[in-house]
Amino acid sequence: xxxxxxxxxxxxxxxxxxxxxxxxxxxxxxxxxxxxxxxxxxxxxxxxxxxxxxxxxxxxxxxxxxxxxxxxxxxxxxxxxxxxxxxxxxxxxxxxxxxxxxxxxxxxxxxxxxxxxxxxxxx
Numbered sequence: 495x496x497x498x499x500x501x502x503x504x505x506x507x508x509x510x511x512x513x514x515x516x517x518x519x520x521x522x523x524x525x526x527x528x529x530x531x532x533x534x535x536x537x538x539x540x541x542x543x544x545x546x547x548x549x550x551x552x553x554x555x556x557x558x559x560x561x562x563x564x565x566x567x568x569x570x571x572x573x574x575x576x577x578x579x580x581x582x583x584x585x586x587x588x589x590x591x592x593x594x595x596x597x598x599x600x601x602x603x604x605x606x607x608x609x610x611x612x613x614x615x616x617x
Contacts, residue, residue, distance in 0.1 A: 496520040498590050498608035505614045510580050516590030516608055517572045524548075524568040526592040529604060530575045532613070534586040542588075543575060544597035553597050558584070580615045588613050 502514040516528070527546055533539040543564035544553045552564055563576040573590055588611050591604035 496606055498592075498606065500588070500590060500608040500611040503588060503611035503613045505616065506580055507617050508581060508615055510615070511576070511578045512580065512613060513574055513576045514588055514611055514613065515572055515574050517570070518592070518606075519571075521606075522568075523566065523571050523573065523592070526594060526606075527597050528564075528566060528573045529591050529593070529597065530564060530573075531589045531591060531601065532584075532586040533589070533610075534583075537586075539589070539601050541599045541601070545573065546597065551597070577613070580613075582615050585613060585615050587611065 497519055499517050506512050524547060529541050529544040531539050531541050542555045542558050543562055545564045545566050549566050554562060561579045566573045590608045592606040593604045
């Protein structure tokens with residue numbers, strides 16, 4: 495069965511850091527482009543970062559540039575999102591997702607999704 499298992503979310507104060515992880519099982523990640531998405535209450539799901547199959551190309555939403563870093567360890571079949579200088583507006587459910595070929599912002603173009611993990615930034 496193909497699935498992602500996300501971990502590392504939680505509650506953090508503004509200005510703090512978190513790292514969320516996404517481990518794949520049932521398939522190997524190195525054949526896929528991986529995106530991290532988030533969805534805040536009442537808002538549409540948006541892509542915050544994306545990394546190419548070999549890790550050489552990365553994209554970030556303007557709202558997280560300079561604060562978030564996406565990385566992948568294909569040997570561990572895991573993708574990470576390091577989040578620094580967190581703000582209350584970063585609060586939401588974070589999802590990892592996989593597709594083939596290039597990064598795209600289009601949510602529906604990603605084939606496999608994790609179950610989502612809550613990140614809350616609040617004092």
